[in-house]
Amino acid sequence: MSALIEELPRLWEGFQLTLFLAVVSGALSLVLGTVLAALRVAPLKSLRVFAAAYVEVARNTPLTLVFVFVVFVLPTLGLILPLGTTPAIIALTAYTSAFVCEAVRSGINSVGVGQAEAARAIGLGTVATLRLVVLPQALRTVVPPLINVLIALTKNTSVAAGFTVVELTSTSRGLARDNPADVLALLAGVAVCYLLITIPAGLLAGRIERKVVFSR
């Protein structure tokens, strides 16, 4: 137990990095996933096919492979990234946005077709119809599944530990190595750190859900 208290500064470092990865990748995934969902219902078939193909590839590939691709393959294709958090954020975003896309798309499908028809009938174009009428309603209905995706993302940041990012999981390895007698307490401390991110996220989602709810 004393080891845990002594190592709190290291844990804090790891916690900050995990939180950083989760928040930045989460925000980017929400944006990219929403754009992908919009493409999946676009009037142009080529856009729909592209988005569908991207989603299928990204969500069916193990996250570790996505990391390998970003960290080792992209540089051979000429895209040199600084080591550390940047490739991790790219990999996490590329992967998570596919899940965001599918959650948002289910929300879009739940918005009655009459809403889009009414929007088009007053002269709104395809993009404006999506942005002003369909997506605002779709996103409100998918707050719970989106939070699931973001919680999964928070835990998925641990994959970055294998790619030179010293976030929580990587920190926990170091801690366990340095304090072999207190492994259980240290791992419990790390687990609590993850909970400190995911549980408030769930609570926040509940609040957002109550706030944006509307009846049809």
Place this chain on the structure above:
Amino acid sequence: MAYETNVPYLQGMDDTPLSRSDAGADASALVRLTKVNKHFGALHVLKDIDLEVARGEVVVVIGPSGSGKSTLCRAINRLETIDSGTIELDGRRLPEEGKALATLRADVGMVFQSFNLFAHKTVLENVTLGPVRVKGTRAAEAKELAMSLLERVGVDSQAGKMPAQLSGGQQQRVAIARALAMKPKVMLFDEPTSALDPEMINEVLDVMVALAKDGMTMIVVTHEMGFARRAADRVVFMADGQIVEEADPETFFTNPRSERAQDFLSKILTH
């Protein structure tokens, strides 16, 4: 136009046929459909439809369900595409897609059977969205216009509420105000009272009659024969995807020529 001084629904009561009833040769027809065909799979829903609607005219489309009248109405602002034929609005052919189509739709007001008010926006925002986002009207101006329209349809006191808090009749009147806010050249009504409780039908029909009196060009798909009698300049009877008969309301209801129309009327007017 002589229309302002001639109240159409009083004309409809007259025995003499309306001058606009056979506007077939009128070059200034606001809406013109020529040889329009449409299929849903194997079902031929619109068969060689020719229809012209003059400026200021109120045309009521009736017919048994599945006759294609809703599809006809929705084709006019291209919510349904057509397979062949042409639809012109104010002399211009309906654009296929994109900005030109959106611009045209702004000129065509549409009222749906299921209201389709934007569920996440207040009543007022429902009415101001089009003017602000499509026409670039300033917010204050759009609000003023919206309030005057909401007053006109009698729901101005509900302006701050969400659509779901309103009764069906109120929602449909807001939907009419929303369409009017775009200052459309023509209003399409696709069974506007079919989803309403009986006691709410009249409040919507009253608004529509007032609109007709003001000279709005209207194409109304409805089962409300009373409205057709009160406000229509012309009744178009459809069956099996074809226009079977056209006449002024009095002639149509008292002396329908076709067997299909006689049969239809006998079924709906007997009780």
